[in-house]
Amino acid sequence: MTRLTTGMLEGIPADLVSYDEALKRGTGLGLFGIACNAAGVPKAKARRALLSTVAAVVPVTAGGGIIPGFSEAVREIIVHLGCRAFVTEKSDVGGLAEAVKNGADVVFMADDDLFAAFDLRRRRLVDNVNATAKGYVCALDALAGGLLGKAVLVIGAGRVGSACVRTLLERGSRPAVYDVVEAKARALSSECGITFEPDLKRALSRYSLIMEASGAPGVIEKGDVSPDTTVAAPGVPLGVSSQAVPLLKDRLIHDPLQIGVSVMLVMAACGRGEGQNIAERRT
Structure with a gap:
């Protein structure tokens, strides 16, 4: 944690x-x-x-x-x-x-x-790990107008990221996972039967719905944000750079505890x- x-x-x-x-x-x-x-x-x-x-x-x-x-x-x-x-x-x-x-x-x-x-x-x-995952998936669902059948990129295959993947599956979405430690992402992908993404930048260009649960700062940069990019970020610290935050406007959900x-x-x-x-x- x-x-x-x-x-x-x-x-x-x-x-x-x-x-x-x-x-x-x-x-x-x-x-x-x-x-x-x-x-x-x-x-x-x-x-x-x-x-x-x-x-x-x-x-x-x-x-x-x-x-x-x-x-x-x-x-x-x-x-x-x-x-x-x-x-x-x-x-x-x-x-x-x-x-x-x-x-x-x-x-x-x-x-x-x-x-x-x-x-x-x-x-x-x-x-808290499971509760946070449930809360942020719910928030993303609301921002996206529903997640049923939609592809969602989960960044981070740790405890929170793994819980997010399972919660997304429960809601009927199609999660994919990336982690800087490739073995962790591959293991979660195999366990849950979801897509493994080996290249973060390429993945960010293909997914508009993102769960940022890496726990690393500035993972999502200014150039990764499109007009449709929507981010729920349970990871602490915030994995969105200070230059990217203004571009997301009200399409970013993040807090440390609430x-x-x-x-x-x-x-x-x-x-x-x-x-x-x-x-x-x-x-």
């Missing part, structure tokens, strides 16, 4: 409303709409679930340590969607105990390898995480 920096998180709480409004203008959905669509949950049901859910964000010191502003940014995104949330005063196990004692239904925790939302009521978890956390929250609050429901275990 790419480690975020404080610089990437600055401004998220203050800009949430304006970011959400811009997202809604571009996709017609906004953060809540994207989260519900990605989770496969009707808006009314999701709204009821969020109103009855308390979320806690627990700082974690493992690995590279606590990223200043991360827990607070996650909390503000959760609150923005209409759910009660708090950041625990303690970290790690002490923070988890604090969350449980204070009635948390969903607990968000992240280290260098995993960012997850734990649904304590149902013993389920939502992995879409992924929104989808995680709705999935966790509505019991759409991984694991066996307690009720299922008793039957």
Whole structure:
């Protein structure tokens, strides 16, 4: 998992409303709409679930340590969607105990390898990688007026890119994959039965719908952008050069945290995480 920096998180709480409004203008959905669509949950049901859910964000010191502003940014995104949330005063196990004692239904925790939302009521978890892929594929679907039967180039065959490929297949699109490490792209291509693209520049000239999940800066350059190019970029840092960004205008979706956390929250609050429901275990 790419480690975020404080610089990437600055401004998220203050800009949430304006970011959400811009997202809604571009996709017609906004953060809540994207989260519900990605989770496969009707808006009314999701709204009821969020109103009855308390979320806690627990700082974690493992690995590279606590990223200043991360827990607070996650909390503000959760609150923005209409759910009660708090950041625990303690970290790690002490923070988890604090969350449980204070009635948390969903607990968000992240280290260098995993960012997850734990649904304590149902013993389920939502992995940020899968939630982010679902959210960005949903956003691209909205920008493109649907993805059914359409070809999409996925740049990056890592965890997020692989999750994007599987989500695109679920939506009936025709993904192709490129990775700077050719063996990774070939393996994903073989596993999922999709097209392998060996030449990035050539591929960018042939695909107008792109999922940029490489986690490398400036992968898509000014000369790669056509009037039809549409990019959903879950990769961090942004894989679109500063010269190319203005050319994409409202055909670019990218943020460091907002879409992924929104989808995680709705999935966790509505019991759409991984694991066996307690009720299922008793039957």
